Amino acid sequence: MTRPAVRIRDVHKSFGSTEVLKGIELSVPKGSTTCLLGPSGSGKSTLLRCIAFLEETSSGIIEIDGDPLGFAEAGEGRRTRLSASDIRRVRAKIGMVFQQFNLWPHMTALGNVTEALVTVQGMKRSAANEIGNRQLARVGLSDRGHHYPSELSGGQQQRVAIARALALSPDILLFDEPTASLDPELTGEVLNVMRELAETGMTLVIVTHEIGFAASVGQKIAFLDHGKLLLDGPPAEIFGTPRHPRLEQFLETYLDRGAATLV
C-alpha cells in the first residue's frame, strides 16, 4: 500500500472554549477525489484550513504524504512544533482554492498565476510567464492573461485562482466551496475544470454542496456533522440506501440543487 496523500489522526480544534473539530480521523488516498459534505457550521472549512495550515490544530497530527504538518508526535500523546522551514516544505505540497477566489486585484490574471514563481522561487519572468500561460490555457483562459480580476466574471476569476494554485505543481489541491459565490450559470465552467483535474489523477479534497458533482466525481465521500466525521466511504455506499438519518436530513435540504442524479 502506498502512503495516503493526507492522513488526519485524532485532530481536535477549538476556538476559545468552543470545540469545532472533535477528533477527526480521515485518510485521503493519493490520486483520488474526496468530497467533504456537511451542514453549514459543521467544521468543513476549519478542517480544510487545518490541512492548508491556515489554522493550527489544537491536538492531533496531520501528515502530508507521510510528513507531519506543523506538529510531530513526541510520545505520550504530546507533540512538538516543527521548524518554519519544515512547515514551509510540507506546505508547498498543498494548493488551496477559496470560496471568495482571493485574487490580488492589483495584478493581472497572469500576474496572479506567476507571482509565487517569480517572488518565491526566483524564476525568470519569461519562464514564469510560460508556465503561467500554460496553466491559464488548462483552465480555458489563455486569452485572459492580461485582464485584471475586476475585468473577469466570477467563474473566470475562480478558474484563474485554480491556475494560480496549479502553477506551483502541488500534490494536493484543496477547494473550499469553490462555486458557492458564483451565479448558478457560472458554476458549470468551474466544476468542469475540477472534473478534468480529477481525471488527471491529481489528489483533490473538495468541500462542496454540489451533491450531484460529489456523487459523480468523488471516489470518497466524507460527511461531517457537528465537528465529527459521521460517515466516510465510497459514494455508492454513502448515498445508497439505507442512508444515515443525519445524511438523509442533510440531503433533503440540498436535493433541489442538482442532486437529481442521486434519486
Next chain:
Amino acid sequence: MSLDFSIVWQQFPQILSAFWNTIWIWIVATILAILLGFVVAALRRYGPLWLNLLLRLYVEVIRGTPFLIQLFLLYFGGPFIGLSLEPIPAGLLGMTVYGSAYFSEIFRAGFAAIPPGHIEAAECVGLSRGQIVRRILVPEMTMLVLPQIVNMAIILMKETAILSIITVPELTLVVGAIGSQQYAFVEAMTMLALFYWALVELSGWLGGLAEKKLSKFRFAH
C-alpha cells in the same frame, strides 16, 4: 479707488522664490508625512498593544489640536527643551508630524479594508511575511487609499500658509509683507488666493491621473 496688481507684481523675483519654497516644503513634508504615517499605522496594527496605545495617543493629540498651536509650541517652545530649530526645519518637522497623524488614519482604514483572504492566498503559495507586505499589502492598499492621500496632500498644501507665523519665507509671508509695505493688501491677498488655487488644481489633476491609471484594479466584488 481701484486695485493695482502691478505694485505687487514688481516684486516678481521675491515672489518666485517664495513660490518655490512653498512647493518644495510642501512636497518634502508630504512625502515624509506619508512615510511616517505608514510606519505609525503598520506599528499600530502589527506591533504590541502598548505601542498601539501610545501611537493612538500621538494621533489623537495631533488631530485634536490646531496646527497653528503645534507649530508655535515647536518653534517657540522647542528651545526650552533644547530643540532650537531654524524656521524652515521647524516648519518641515511640524508639517511632517501634523500630516503623519492624518495619513496614519488613512492607512489604518486601508489595512482594515484588505480582505484577510488575500493575505491567506499569498501564504498558501509560499510568500514570506516581508514579501506579503511588499507585493500584496502595500500595492493593494495604495490603490485603495490613493484618493484620500491626494485629498490630504491638497489640505497640507494650503496649510503651508500657516508656516508664515514662524517666519518661513513662503508665499503667504512674502506676498503678505509686500502687500503691507506697498499698501496693496487686497491685491496681495487676491494674488495669493489665485496662487494656492492654481497649486491645488494642479495637484488635484495629477492625483486624478494617478487614480485613472489605477482604476482597473478596483475590487471585483
